[in-house]
Amino acid sequence: MAKTKIYSGPEVIDMVNSYMSETDALKVKEAYDWATELHCEQVRKSGEPYIIHPIQVAGILAELKMDTATVISGYLHDVVEDTTAELVDVEHKFGPIIAGIIDGVTKISKIQYQSSQEQLAENHRKLLLAMSKDIRVIIVKLADRLHNMRTLSALRQEKQRRIANETLEIYAPLADRLGISTIKWELEDLSLSYLEPEKYHSIASQMNMKRDERIQYVETAVVEIKEAIQGLELSNVDVYGRPKHIYSIYRKMTDKHKAFEEIYDLSAVRILTDTIPDTYAVLGAIHSKWMPLPGRFKDYIALPKANGYQSLHTSVVGPGGRPLEVQIRTHHMHEVAEFGVAAHWAYKKNKGSNKEAKVNDQNEQTLNVIQGILELQEDAKNAEDFMDGVQGDLFSDRVYAFTPKGDVFELAKGAGPLDMAFSIHTNVGIKTIGAKINGRIVPLDYKIKTGDIIEIITSSTAKPSRDWLDLVSTRRARNKIKQYFKQxxxxxxxxxxxxxxxxxxxxxxxxxxxxxxxxxxxxxxxxxxxxxxxxxxxxxxxxxxxxxxxxxxxTEDIREAQEAAKTAELQREMLEEGHEIKRVETALTQRQKSSADDIVIAGVDNLLVRLGRCCTPVPGDQVKGYITKGRGISVHRVGCPNIRAAENQGQRLVDVEWEDENGLKPNYDADLTVHGENRNGLLNDVLRSINTRTKYVNSVNGHATKNGMAQVSLSIGVKNTEQLTAIMDALNNLPAVYDVERTFH
Structure with a gap:
């Protein structure tokens, strides 16, 4: 990670002088002097003077070009909590607006964070509700959290991990939802460095080793792009390279199960233009020069993200035949992408301009976020229910669908026709009897995709079904259905x-x-x-x-008694050194015979498809197929020895991929091996952990070794690699378990 800037007091004052009026800059200077006086005898955990922290927070806010009230609040955000000053003193010196912002930040800071899930949910609920009253509260809090993360090394390890986990779970998604990517990326990278230090430093060192090669590749691409767009005769165009952030590489490696060597797009090229027509002209020139990769083009200008982000994204076969990611946007879009809602204050004075209109659009996006938070608060039963709704409805990935009239609706990924119906109006949802997608009747459990044209079919005599609660994915729709039946x-x-x-x-x-x-x-x-x-x-x-x-x-007591009796026998056998146990739980599940129906073969239809038993691929794994003699297409994980053998023998390989994951079967076989100490209760803990996360357990097989260790082999059914990873993580967290690995035959 690039070294972060440390601001001095005079530097921050110079920064605000560059974009504030003289009167406003003097108010900021007054706040700086007062904060210096109040914190004069205090020191941080690191031993440095405490005033350094408010200076850095104010500096981060000034970098965002925030308004006078926000920068002043950055200087004073800790005075009520940590000094003799009271809120009434702040209001007397700087007015009610700044006092209100500081009060919001102080209330968040006073929360005593505990380890229980319920307490954490309550803390986060208070934070989000404070944000809904004045968006500047959370912007100050984000700046405060960013500097705290930059100096987290001064705290003990346990507290580092807790703060880093909370940052990754709440603050980074908030920064993303508000469009402040310049803060989001740094929060994510810093959090990863404390939560997964080995993986973080491994990726960082590998990126550093390839740094010269990457820089040379990007410089070549920049030169060739400038040549390609020269004929367009555009003015004020910037073309430059942008390195990937460590956390984004980590997510790609984790989610797609790729090694670092398999990540090719470690860098991207960004092109900034003056106007929207210029962006599309540049896109045409790029695609004329290099072949675009199928399925990798996204138009966020026509369909902006929920946080107001706009840009064209494309991936092409660039110089030397290597993949190259290119982002194209206007200069103003870039400001919004970097600073999000904070861009409002940067362009606040451009009244009547085109920029002001775009800023108003951005403000509307922000108000949608705030309104969503308030609605969820009204409907939630408790803090955990509220946070589930926030993370599911507000922080999840989005899809964009159209009505037949062309109106755009933004929905959480995984939403269906009923979710859209209730987002239009409660009465539309209540009276829904069906839906058409792109002119075709679809079932109500259909998962909406970006670009779908959706027509909701209603009837005045229709009534909701209780089964709808299993069909909707958004909290709003679920609560409206519950309210109907409650009445x-x-x-x-x-x-x-x-x-x-x-x-x-x-x-x-x-x-x-x-x-x-x-x-x-x-x-x-x-x-x-x-x-x-x-x-x-x-x-x-x-x-x-x-x-x-x-x-x-x-049935809890009955099931516990049954399970205890069953596992007691298995555990007794395992504790006998060298004894092997095997129990096949055929009553629990049977393999889905049609699992392979969820494989799509590029350019080919109606062929027999079967999943390779040697490597047991599940949705989320990268897969490849080869044509067998008389047995159709055999599908294997990329890297499976049988794929390499087939290729060496000259057999024809075909590109295959999984069908849309939302429509997949719930049961794909996966094999795991758990290594741990042969302690009493190990097997029981393993089975309990598995049973809470999947109901498909095919077999359990275990034995003890002479060195006092135990090995448990499991065959389970999962829907995808995400569920499998969650199961493996849970097993890894069990006492006395030192390794969990996915095994292949």
Missing amino acids: LNRNDNIEAGKDLLTRSLHEMGFEANEILVTEKLVKTSEVLHYNSYEDMLAAIGYGDVAAPGVANKL
Whole structure:
């Protein structure tokens, strides 16, 4: 990571003088002098004078060209919490607006962070609600967090990891949602350096080793691009290289299971122009010179991201036949991309200009974020429910769909027609009976893709179904459906809840009549904090609580007894040194025979496809296929020895890929091996961890070794590599487990 700038007090004052009026700059200087006086005897954990921290926070805000109130708040953000000054003193000297910003930042800072999930969710809820009152509160907090991350080495390791994890989970996504990429990238890279230091430094050193080669490649590309666009006779065009950030490379390696050597686009070229027509002209020149890579072009100018980001992205076969990523945008779009909502204050005085119109668009995007936060707060049952909604609806990837009239709707990735219907209006959602996508009738569980034209079909006599709760993915739609059923007759909801609970118990293999007795219902309703078991059944009926969750709680003691008896025998056998155990759980699952139907073959239809058992590919793995004699296409993971052998034998390889992941089957075989100490309870912990994350367990096989170690082999069913990685991470966190590896035959 590039060395960060350390500002001196006079440097920050010079920065604000460059874009503020003389009167405003004097107010900033007054705040700096007062903060210096108040913090004069204080020092940080690192031993340096405390005033250095407010100076750096104000410097970061001045780099963003924030307004006077925000920069002053940067200097004074800690005075109420850490000095003798009170909020009334701030208001007396600098007015109610600045006092309000500092009050918001102070309230966030006073939160005592604890390890429990519920407490963390409550902390984050307060942070986001403070942001919704004045966006400048969170911008000051982002600058504060950025400097704290830059100086995190002064804290003990446990606190470093906690702060870094919180930064990666909340603050970096917030910076991204507000479009402030210049802060987002640095927060992500710094967080990774504390959470995964070995991987961070490995990527950094490998990037440094190839630095000269990368610089030379980018310089060649820049020269050739300038030559390609010379004939366009454009003015004020900048062309330069942009290195990838370490965190983005780490994510690509992790999500796509690639080695560093397989990441080719370590650098990108960015082109800045004056006007939007110029960007498309440059794109045409680039595509005329180099062949574009299929599926790698994205037009964020016509369809901006939720945070206001606009740019053209394309990947081409560049100099020397190597992939090259190119971003093309206007100078103003670049300012918005770097500074996001902060660009509003940079262009605040350009009233009536084209820039001002774009800034207003950006403000509207920000207000949408704030409005979304307030809506989620109104609908949430508790802090965890609120945070689930924020992370799912506001911080997730987005898709953009059109109505038949051409209106654009922005939805969370994974949303379906019902989600869009409820985003249009509650009454549209309630009356929905179907949907057409691009003129074709689709089921309500269809996953919307960017560019889809969606027509919602309604009927005045239609009513929602309780099954809709399983079909929607956005919190807004789910809450509206729940509200509808909550308003129905209480007795209807109790009966509906009992029916749903009976169905869940049957699916789990239990006799409902034996479980749904008054004693068990009363006990479970008390555990779940309902006044009566009828209230609990009604809550299931209108969708406030999921029936499978209540069924799990009702049968918890029975299942625990069954599992304890089964695992006790397995554990006893494993503890006998050198003894091997094997239990095939055929009752739990069977392999999906049609899994290979989810493979798409480039340019070929109606061929028999089978997944290679040697490497057990799952969605998310990079795959390759080869044509066998009489058995169709055999699909294997890239890197599988059988693929290399087929290629060496002259067999024809074909490009294959997974179908859209949202429509895939839930069960693909994957094999894992767990290595750990042969302690009592190990097998039980492994099975518990697995069972909470997948219901498909094909087999368990374990044995103890002479050196007191144990090895457990598992065959499980997963939907994709993301689920598999989560399972492996959970197993790695178990006590006495020192390694979990994916195994292949």
